[in-house]
Amino acid sequence: MELTTVWFILIAVLWIGYFTLEGFDFGVGLLLPVLARDDTERRVMINTIGPVWDGNEVWLLVAGGATFAAFPEWYATLFSGFYLPLLLILLALIVRGLAFEYRAKRPEASWKASWDRAIIVGSFVPAVLWGVAFANILRGVPINAHLEYAGGFLDLLNPYALLGGLTTLALFVTHGALFVALKTDGEIRHRARRLAVPAVAVSAVLAVVFLAWTQQQTGTTASALAFVLAALALVGAGLTAHAGREGWAFLGTFATIALAVAGLFLALFPDVMPSTLAGGTSLTTTNAAATAYTLRIMSVTAVVFTPLVLAYQGWTYWVFRQRIATHHIPESPVATAAAR
Template sequence: MALHDLWFVLIAVLWTGYFFLEGFDFGIGVLTRLLARDRAERRVLINTIGPVWDGNEVWLLTAVGATFAAFPDWYATLLSGFYLPVLLILVCLILRGVAFEYRAKRNEERWQRNWERAIFWCSLLPALLWGLLFAAMVRGLPIGPDKEHTGGLLDLFSPYTLLGGLATLALFTFHGAVFAALKTLGDIRRRTRRLAAGVGAGALAVLTLFLGRTQLRHGDGVALVALAVAVATLAAALVANHRGREGWAFACSGLTVVATTAMLFLSLFPAVMPSTLDPEWSLTVAQTASSPYTLEIMTWLAALATPVVLLYQGWTYWVFRKRIGTRHLQQTSH
């Protein structure tokens, strides 16, 4: 395998890891309004991801940094075409992080209520926008012969891309719900499972429609396998949730995220940014890659650093593996 093909696969793996981990983060943020009945239950939900949410975002930084280093032309065209939506996502991620840290710094109800609203909206919007942007990338953008994006913001919106946004929003919300069921105790755990059943059924319908349209327009035999895995594992997650097997439900929903992301990258390859103006102007893996020497250095660095990062993050999840409930909260007003 050529180094530029290897790095396309590695970048796909990084995005897959980000969506797997940050997906349930976003889902928890959405559930703070859909599920929680009071401030104590919102605290329980937020505490389920409190020790890990910032580590999950490292995958995004690594994916973007790797794209910049391995495929600079892809990075430049991607950011120019998606500038405003990406900026909105970054603002949401910043506000969301601030909200997690500052929500409990003061006891005033208005202060905490405003930060909790920020957590909800800054989780919902990125969950929607990531799906929209990846759908737009698979569908293609107006790219000219000079590798420049020639369109505007409205080129990102179409029934297909909006369907992609709804698919990721529903999938991440379900992923967060089964994670919350896995990590909580008592009444909130039971209600989370009931909510997950409804959200998961909607996610199955929307995701099947979105991936089906992707397969018809851009997929091949391998992408069809990924589609089948995504639909089958999401259905299995619903069955496991119904039977109260939260661990299996979370594992299956995670596999759905993995298979969905894999299908989108399989539908792209060997292009990285298809052109809707002329297929000959599409950006490909080979055209946009850095020099072989740069890719070789990156490969050695990745081989050394990746196991350390995975071991550390796995240890973090192991340490904070226990369930929590309202009875574990300190008796304070926040």
Template sequence: MDLTTFWFGAIAFLFVGYFVLEGFDFGVGVLMRTMGRDDAERRLLLGTIGPVWDGNEVWLITGTGAMFAAFPHWYASVFSGFYLPMLLILLALIVRGVAIEFRGKRPDHAWRARWDLAILVGSLLPALLWGLVFANIVRGVPLAADHDYAGGLTDLLNPFALLGAATFGAVFVLHGAVFVALKTTGEVRDRANTLASRFGPVAVALLLGFLAWMLIGVRRDPVAAGLGIAAAVAAVAALGANRRRREGWAFAGTAAAIGLTVVALFTALYPAVLPSTTDPAGTLTVANAAASAYPLKVMTVVAGVFLPLVLLYQGWTYWVFRKRLAVTR
């Protein structure tokens, strides 16, 4: 395996970690006002992600940083062509982070209600926009022969990308509901389990439709098809486990469904990193988008030293905060 292929796989791994971990953060943020009937329950829901949400965002920083260093042309084309969605994601994440930190600063109902709304918007908007972005990446966008984005905003709002947005948003909400059921006790746990049972079929139906469209109508790849089928099986299994109140297995199922879907996206995309829908000469691949050999070698050494340490630290964090939480009034 050459270093360009290795770093394409490494970036896929980082985005798998980001969407699996930040996915339930987004889901909890979207559901906080719905499942939390009073301030005590909303504080409980926020407490389920409180120790880990900012650590989960490190996966995004690392993934985009690796994209910038390993595939600078890919990074430039994506972040220029997708400028508005990326800007909105950044602003939403900033608002969400501020809201999580500032919500508890004053014991005022109106104050906390405004920040709760900010958490909802700051969680839902990135979930939808990441689906839009990744659906467009795998589908392809208008690129000129010099790899510059040659389309407009309306080119990004195609039916496949909109389905991708709806799918990511729905699956993250399901993932969040299952996580709440896993991390809480009493009425909140029951409520989360019921919500996951009722909303789960909608999320899974969207996921099946998105995967089928991608693997039949956009990118036909046998390996990606196998991964997509595995993702669908994991999603259905998660619903079954949730109905039996096996929250640990249900969470493993939704996490596997998200992870396998992202891997299927990257597998279907390879060896391209950003296909051109207009001029084939404009397609970016792992070969023509990559940095030179020396920086890739340096990155590989650095990643080999520090990535295991980061994974161990984050795993330790989840282990320390593994216990269920109860409402305190």
């Protein structure tokens, strides 16, 4: 197997890791005003992702860095053509990270409410725009003969791409609801379980339409198999959520997102960014790749460090595996100090 194909697969794996892990992060943030009734319950929800959200974002950084090093032409065209949506995603992630860190710094309700809104918006923007961006990559964008993006921002807001954004939003909300049900106890857990079943139904409708549209446009036999398995995993998630089996239901949405993203990359290969222009040039794993020497050095580095990163992140999830309830939340030290 050529190294260009190997690195295409590795980048696909990195995006699968990002969407499956950061996906429930976004879902928890989006559900903050839906599942929590007071500040203590909001703290419970935030604490479910507190130890892992920043580690989950590392998958995005590594995916971007790997794309830059392995496929520099892909990176350059993608970040120049999708500059505005990617900038909005970056700003949303920055604001969201600040909200997690600064929310508890002052006791005023207005202060916390402002940062809660930042968490919601910071989760909503990337949840939608990542779907829009990937849908456009699959559909193809105007790339001229010089491998430069020749369109505008409005070209990205087509019906197929907007459906992709709604699909990722619905899947992440469902994934987040099941994660909350899996990681909490008490009333929050019951609310999350009640929400999960209709959320699965909405996600299933959107996902089936989007994946069928994708298969009709650029699909292959391999992508069709992945999409069918993704649909079956989502059905399984709905059935197990209805039965109150949060762990299996969460694994179902995890598998759904992983298989759907894998199917998207299978439908894309060997292109990395197809061109919609008659005289344009599509970016492929061949003409967008770095030199063979660069890919060899990267491969050695990946073989050494990837198992270490996976082991460390797996250990983190194991350490913080226990459920959280309102009685585990101590009084805010900031509020106590203010009262004194």
